[in-house]
Amino acid sequence: MIKIYAPASIGNVGVGFDILGAAIKPINGELLGDCITIKLSKNFQLINKGIFSNQLPTNTEQNIVWKCWSKFCKIIQKNIPVSIILEKNLPSGSGLGSSACSIVATLVAINEIFNNPLNSKELLLLMGEVEGEISGSIHYDNVAPSYLGGLQLILEDSHIISQNIPNFTTWFWIVAWPGVKLSTASARKILPKKYTKDICVKNSRYLASFIHASYTQQSNLAARCMKELIAEPYRSKLLPNFFKNKEEIKKLGAISCGISGSGPTIFAVSENIKIAKKISLWLKNNYLKNKTGFVHICYIDTKGVRKIG
Structure with missing residues (x-):
């Protein structure tokens, strides 16, 4: 077994x-x-x-x-x-x-x-x-x-x-699932078929800068470059008050915040455990829709799939 x-x-x-x-x-x-x-x-x-x-x-x-x-x-x-x-x-x-x-x-x-x-x-x-x-x-x-x-x-x-x-070992990743479902297929359908040249250039710049910052371990630069132009402007419509919530989370001290995958889980990043706990508590009180929803403060899991037990 x-x-x-x-x-x-x-x-x-x-x-x-x-x-x-x-x-x-x-x-x-x-x-x-x-x-x-x-x-x-x-x-x-x-x-x-x-x-x-x-x-x-x-x-x-x-x-x-x-x-x-x-x-x-x-x-x-x-x-x-x-x-x-x-x-x-x-x-x-x-x-x-x-x-x-x-x-x-x-x-x-x-x-x-x-x-x-x-x-x-x-x-x-x-x-x-x-x-x-x-x-x-x-x-x-x-x-x-x-x-x-x-x-x-x-x-x-x-x-x-x-x-x-390379990832940033000092980063705490706070993830919050509100307790409701959002189909990946439907979240993909909402995206446009074409994007402007300006959007493509900006997105390439942010992605390249994030990769560069990861390899050179520039935490602040990496966080500033975590800007999403392909999916977030469209998928945010499926997540009520997303931008308002994002603003509140950043006020609490998050260095980045975004949609995890297709949503509705959102994530925030902090380099300070006290701030991470404050963000976690705020999300529990303001983002969860029911008792099945959850919030976790996480590290990057470097092991991946593994045998247990």
């Missing part, structure tokens, strides 16, 4: 639409992500557990886990039955890479119990493919950090899909 954990992630990281992704872990040691427990079996079995298991489809063949197993078996041209327990600890449609967590943990667990027929690149390609079928287009900004850990730059080069770039 094998148990695999895959961490939550912040897609886009503000400035890098579909290009940047960061794996995160709460500073209190909680596991913010999904777990897969797997063993060989006579028939395929799937048991759903966890806080958000009630959000999963009742039809097994509509479950991401089954889709991962089915695709894997086709690739290796063997139908090997397994028994899987999915612990769904992330809400779907949250903007924290919920589907990516399930995909990464499942495919790593299946690969391991089948004696690793796929290498890491083949696994990541398959993760992106499954993610693309769910969201409407292949993108690696959640699956790559959840799989590899750290802050990932998505290259999609013929030889290299993603590479780790």
Whole structure:
């Protein structure tokens, strides 16, 4: 029996639409992500557990886990039955890479119990493919950090899909999910088909400056460059009072604030734990819509997917 954990992630990281992704872990040691427990079996079995298991489809063949197993078996041209327990600890449609967590943990667990027929690149390609079928287009900004850990730059080069770039170990990442869902597919549909040259140039400048600041460890420059011109102006309409909330969070001392992935989770960055706690409390009191919503103060998770238990 094998148990695999895959961490939550912040897609886009503000400035890098579909290009940047960061794996995160709460500073209190909680596991913010999904777990897969797997063993060989006579028939395929799937048991759903966890806080958000009630959000999963009742039809097994509509479950991401089954889709991962089915695709894997086709690739290796063997139908090997397994028994899987999915612990769904992330809400779907949250903007924290919920589907990516399930995909990464499942495919790593299946690969391991089948004696690793796929290498890491083949696994990541398959993760992106499954993610693309769910969201409407292949993108690696959640699956790559959840799989590899750290802050990932998505290259999609013929030889290299993603590479780790330096992150700021002094940064606290505060993430707040309000307790409501927002479909990734619908959040992608709201984006325009074309952008002006001015927007493209500005976005390229901010992204290049952020990457440069990351490698030269210029924290203030990196934070100032986390400006989002591709998705935030449009997706903010799906998040009530987003700009007002962003202004309040920055008044509290956040050095950056943005939408995590497609939303509705938002993130803030602080270099001071006292300020991070103030932001966390403000978000709990002002951003959460119900008791299922949550706020976590996090570090970057440098490990990515891993065996636990």
